Amino acid sequence: MTAPLLEIDTVSKRFPLKATLADKVAARLAGRRAGGAVHAVTDVSLTVDRGEVVGIVGESGCGKSTLGRIVSGIYAPTEGTVLLDGKPIATGREDHVNKLTTRVQMIHQDPFASLNPRMKVGETISEGPRTHGIVSASEVTDRTRALLEQVGLRGDYADRLPHQFSGGQRQRIAIARALAMQPDLLVLDEAVASLDVSIQAQVLNLFLDLRRDLGLTALFISHDLSVVRHVCDRVAIMYLGRVVELASAERLYADPKHPYTQALFASVPTLGTGRQDFRPIKGEIPSPIDPPPGCAFHPRCPFAGPRCRAEIPRLTEAGSGRTVACHLNDGGVGQEAAA
Amino acid sequence: MSAALDIQGLTTRFDTRGGSVTAVDNVSFSVDRGRIMGLVGESGSGKSVTGFSILGLIDEPGRVTDGRVMVEDTDLRSLSPDHLRSMRGRKVSMVFQDPMMTLNPVLRIGDQMAMAVRVHEPMSKTRALERARDALGTVGIPSPEERLAAYPHQLSGGMRQRVAIATALLHRPAVIIADEPTTALDVSIQGQILAEVRRLADETHTAIVWITHDLAVVSSLADDICVMYAGKIVERGTAEEVIGRPRHPYTRGLLDSVPGQHAPGSHLPQIPGSTPQLSHLPSGCPFRNRCPRATDVCATTPPLARFGDHTALCHHPMETT
Numbered sequence: 001m002t003a004p005l006l007e008i009d010t011v012s013k014r015f016p017l018k019a020t021l022a023d024k025v026a027a028r029l030a031g032r033r034a035g036g037a038v039h040a041v042t043d044v045s046l047t048v049d050r051g052e053v054v055g056i057v058g059e060s061g062c063g064k065s066t067l068g069r070i071v072s073g074i075y076a077p078t079e080g081t082v083l084l085d086g087k088p089i090a091t092g093r094e095d096h097v098n099k100l101t102t103r104v105q106m107i108h109q110d111p112f113a114s115l116n117p118r119m120k121v122g123e124t125i126s127e128g129p130r131t132h133g134i135v136s137a138s139e140v141t142d143r144t145r146a147l148l149e150q151v152g153l154r155g156d157y158a159d160r161l162p163h164q165f166s167g168g169q170r171q172r173i174a175i176a177r178a179l180a181m182q183p184d185l186l187v188l189d190e191a192v193a194s195l196d197v198s199i200q201a202q203v204l205n206l207f208l209d210l211r212r213d214l215g216l217t218a219l220f221i222s223h224d225l226s227v228v229r230h231v232c233d234r235v236a237i238m239y240l241g242r243v244v245e246l247a248s249a250e251r252l253y254a255d256p257k258h259p260y261t262q263a264l265f266a267s268v269p270t271l272g273t274g275r276q277d278f279r280p281i282k283g284e285i286p287s288p289i290d291p292p293p294g295c296a297f298h299p300r301c302p303f304a305g306p307r308c309r310a311e312i313p314r315l316t317e318a319g320s321g322r323t324v325a326c327h328l329n330d331g332g333v334g335q336e337a338a339a
Numbered sequence: 340m341s342a343a344l345d346i347q348g349l350t351t352r353f354d355t356r357g358g359s360v361t362a363v364d365n366v367s368f369s370v371d372r373g374r375i376m377g378l379v380g381e382s383g384s385g386k387s388v389t390g391f392s393i394l395g396l397i398d399e400p401g402r403v404t405d406g407r408v409m410v411e412d413t414d415l416r417s418l419s420p421d422h423l424r425s426m427r428g429r430k431v432s433m434v435f436q437d438p439m440m441t442l443n444p445v446l447r448i449g450d451q452m453a454m455a456v457r458v459h460e461p462m463s464k465t466r467a468l469e470r471a472r473d474a475l476g477t478v479g480i481p482s483p484e485e486r487l488a489a490y491p492h493q494l495s496g497g498m499r500q501r502v503a504i505a506t507a508l509l510h511r512p513a514v515i516i517a518d519e520p521t522t523a524l525d526v527s528i529q530g531q532i533l534a535e536v537r538r539l540a541d542e543t544h545t546a547i548v549w550i551t552h553d554l555a556v557v558s559s560l561a562d563d564i565c566v567m568y569a570g571k572i573v574e575r576g577t578a579e580e581v582i583g584r585p586r587h588p589y590t591r592g593l594l595d596s597v598p599g600q601h602a603p604g605s606h607l608p609q610i611p612g613s614t615p616q617l618s619h620l621p622s623g624c625p626f627r628n629r630c631p632r633a634t635d636v637c638a639t640t641p642p643l644a645r646f647g648d649h650t651a652l653c654h655h656p657m658e659t660t
């Protein structure tokens with residue numbers, strides 16, 4: 001057994017809140033303390049094997065992008081370590097972030113914002129490899145053309161500016177730019193979320209082709225459950241900064257175990273025939289500034305018991321290759337005191 | 340049963356430097372009371388412009404050049420600007436993707452809703468606040484009494500969108516046009532709102548036009564579906580028919596390209612090319628340069644193929660499967 005390519009070990013990220021005067025007033029009105037921190041990611045452990053694609057799924061603000069940025073070396077974790085190929089790319093200290101780690105490349109959601117509008121796409125693609133000496137000056141042109149063709153664009157598009165391309169084409173360019181660095185790991189952060197479905201299918205097919213041809217390893221961040229099912233081998237479900245369930249895509253979708261995963265699946269509209277009875281999750285997503293005690297999902301959970309309000313559930317095995325952080329899976333939720 | 344909203348031949352053009360483009364091209368559909376019509380299409384297909392055109396909200400350089408918009412028995416296009424304004428909010432109202440297009444950031448929820456009530460119906464502020472509170476309750480806002488005192492920024496995105504929907508409901512309008520109202524929301528919150536909207540249509544008999552690019556949302560929410568492409572309604576029918584037996588090759592392609600119905604990791608069927616620019620449409624069928632069924636005849640205007648109430652604008656509609 002070879003070691004995983006990526007090892008994320010009990011990583012947390014808190015963003016301290018700078019309390020402005022307005023915050024202090026608002027905090028006092030709401031009866032809480034000013035200051036504090038956003039608990040963006042809490043105690044996340046995850047491994048990704050070579051050639052594997054792992055999905056990160058969850059609702060807005062649950063910490064998906066923050067985790068992606070930590071893995072890419074953009075943020076230092078507050079606690080914990082991230083190893084790539086056994087070597088730290090990040091530890092819980094700012095000065096240990098290997099800033100421009102070229103071995104992890106991130107692709108962002110917005111193909112309009114992520115490309116420099118004044119730079120020809122050929123330059124955009126070749127800039128990184130040239131500055132890092134990945135290609136020699138004489139190879140640059142050929143290699144750029146080859147990359148453009150690899151992502152399904154014409155080689156001579158290298159001379160064009162981003163505004164001459166549609167959203168789907170720009171996302172291909174962003175993928176070509178990432179591949180140009182010959183990364184060990186790709187982090188795709190909602191990479192197809194802004195695309196129309198007909199274009200989304202083209203980009204997903206490209207990703208599947210590249211994966212087959214190059215053996216890509218990737219973290220695939222998305223809130224779209226059907227996209228994730230289509231491209232990922234394993235999936236981590238996040239809620240309020242924590243991984244609450246981790247399983248192979250097949251198992252997870254066939255039989256979600258965590259009440260949040262179950263509720264999420266039940267509230268997603270599907271392309272069935274006929275009207276659907278929505279069984280939405282009750283209540284709001286709580287604030288990551290002041291997460292609920294115990295299980296963060298307990299205020300919305302139909303099964304919550306006293307233990308859920310008091311004790312944070314740990315990720316424990318629930319059958320082979322699956323872990324779940326829920327007291328139901330780990331000794332029960334406790335008995336309500338008799339009324 | 341008579342239609343709450345009946346649109347015939349609606350056409351809207353924009354005069355731009357590159358010439359005139361027809362963003363809404365001869366659009367016709369009707370929605371009965373208590374029904375939800377899903378208006379679905381990809382970016383730029385003309386969904387929002389259709390919504391704005393219905394409400395008479397098209398500004399320069401655009402103008403509605405043709406068509407009839409009947410709300411119950413009033414033709415909105417024949418009304419004076421004042422009269423039209425008095426219909427908006429009262430007989431037909433709109434909910435936008437960004438609720439802050441409806442809400443005023445510096446006013447308390449209760450105050451702005453009460454104002455919206457009293458614009459159309461003179462009554463005491465206390466009475467108007469009661470109406471506002473009831474409307475908030477109708478869209479599933481917990482403790483509506485307390486929310487009346489809140490400012491918009493004190494509410495979550497999902498709550499704000501509910502307030503916008505509640506505001507649209509204040510006068511029990513015959514028609515609500517909702518333009519991507521849940522697109523920016525999380526699935527769990529979207530699920531809550533879709534459930535409330537379904538209940539509203541059933542209980543208040545409001546006719547709803549639900550604009551979205553999300554096929555899964557319309558298929559699970561709407562009674563009827565119109566599919567837009569390049570400004571035209573290319574297919575129309577009950578949700579069951581359009582999703583289950585699509586007739587237009589574009590609808591078919593769109594539905595096929597949604598992941599989730601295919602073996603994981605398999606190649607998704609894809610529509611070649613990119614979503615069209617209105618200024619560069621091919622002659623005849625606007626879809627023909629991407630269409631797998633296209634033949635020479637597709638360079639001429641396609642006929643409206645009929646399958647009972649289910650229609651498709653196409654020379655070679657899909658056979659039944």
Ligand SMILES: Nc1ncnc2c1ncn2[C@@H]1O[C@H](COP(=O)(O)OP(=O)(O)OP(=O)(O)O)[C@@H](O)[C@H]1O
Nearest residue numbers: 015038039040059060061062063064065066067288
């Ligand atoms: N640089 C930052 N400074 C302060 N807070 C931040 C920062 N980045 C993220 N956060 C906060 O951390 C939490 C997690 O954010 P993150 O962007 O990781 O969520 P996400 O899961 O990617 O959400 P989305 O689906 O909306 O992209 C949020 O509450 C967010 O406001």
Ligand SMILES: Nc1ncnc2c1ncn2[C@@H]1O[C@H](COP(=O)(O)OP(=O)(O)OP(=O)(O)O)[C@@H](O)[C@H]1O
Nearest residue numbers: 353355362381382383384385386387388389552617
């Ligand atoms: N102010 C304007 N000036 C010129 N053209 C316009 C203007 N507003 C809209 N259009 C044209 O109308 C077309 C339809 O736009 P519309 O906003 O209705 O699309 P949509 O279907 O709502 O797309 P989306 O899903 O992106 O919201 C656009 O392709 C654009 O060309």
Ligand code: SF4
Nearest residue numbers: 624627630637653654
């Ligand atoms: S009219 Fe022709 S080109 Fe247009 S959708 Fe039908 S078959 Fe395709």
Ligand SMILES: [Mg+2]
Nearest residue numbers: 064065066189
């Ligand atoms: Mg994000």
Ligand SMILES: [Mg+2]
Nearest residue numbers: 386387388518
């Ligand atoms: Mg729109």
